[in-house]
Amino acid sequence: GDSVTQMEGPVTLSEEAFLTINCTYTATGYPSLFWYVQYPGEGLQLLLKATKADDKGSNKGFEATYRKETTSFHLEKGSVQVSDSAVYFCALRSGAGSYQLTFGKGTKLSVIP
Amino acid sequence: GAGVSQSPSNKVTEKGKDVELRCDPISGHTALYWYRQSLGQGLEFLIYFQGNSAPDKSGLPSDRFSAERTGGSVSTLTIQRTQQEDSAVYLCASSFPRTAREIDYGYTFGSGTRLTVV
Numbered sequence: 748g749d750s751v752t753q754m755e756g757p758v759t760l761s762e763e764a765f766l767t768i769n770c771t772y773t774a775t776g777y778p779s780l781f782w783y784v785q786y787p788g789e790g791l792q793l794l795l796k797a798t799k800a801d802d803k804g805s806n807k808g809f810e811a812t813y814r815k816e817t818t819s820f821h822l823e824k825g826s827v828q829v830s831d832s833a834v835y836f837c838a839l840r841s842g843a844g845s846y847q848l849t850f851g852k853g854t855k856l857s858v859i860p
Numbered sequence: 861g862a863g864v865s866q867s868p869s870n871k872v873t874e875k876g877k878d879v880e881l882r883c884d885p886i887s888g889h890t891a892l893y894w895y896r897q898s899l900g901q902g903l904e905f906l907i908y909f910q911g912n913s914a915p916d917k918s919g920l921p922s923d924r925f926s927a928e929r930t931g932g933s934v935s936t937l938t939i940q941r942t943q944q945e946d947s948a949v950y951l952c953a954s955s956f957p958r959t960a961r962e963i964d965y966g967y968t969f970g971s972g973t974r975l976t977v978v
Contacts, residue, residue, distance in 0.1 A: 751902070783969075790864070791903075791951065791969040836902065846891065846910075846955075847919075848967070850902035 753851035768822040770837035778839040780820040864970035885954030897949040
């Protein structure tokens with residue numbers, strides 16, 4: 748079955764540090780890949796997505812590239828801010844006709860001034 | 861409404877009692893999903909409703925869990941004879957399901973109901 752593995756947290760960084768959160772997946776076919784973010788007290792929000800190999804999703808300074816050869820979708824940001832403190836979830840949707848999202852366990856990021 | 865609304869936001873219940881969790885999806889979204897977020901775990905798919913079609917219940921963990929969707933809008937997730945392992949955040953999401961793009965961009969989550977079974 749489909750699965751998503753992401754790095755365990757929590758991750759604590761100083762403001763302006765570089766962020767990488769690793770994500771690898773197992774899926775049949777050609778999945779769509781996502782990063783969702785959950786800010787404290789809020790619902791999950793779509794941060795970025797990619798639907799095919801070598802696609803790069805980007806939003807709010809975050810980026811992730813769909814690497815089919817390594818089945819990875821690592822999240823990066825060059826300079827984090829305190830406001831980026833949240834829980835980040837990597838997820839996939841298996842492809843045409845599929846509506847169910849499969850999530851990783853989430854990585855809590857805390858950014859300190 | 862403007863977003864997916866869930867109620868209550870928090871629920872504490874005694875072991876063995878039944879609970880009902882409510883989800884009001886975005887107006888016009890015909891697809892509705894329930895997920896469970898347990899401590900230290902990812903989000904776990906529970907059930908999917910699409911229009912008048914039979915729901916996909918493949919993710920329900922036991923027969924104590926059931927859900928219904930009335931009039932194609934509001935949904936209620938019911939947990940009977942609650943157990944401590946049912947403690948989790950229950951998330952509802954809705955989307956337009958017609959195309960992959962609509963699913964991917966329109967998948968909108970509510971803030972969840974935090975259920976604590978004591």
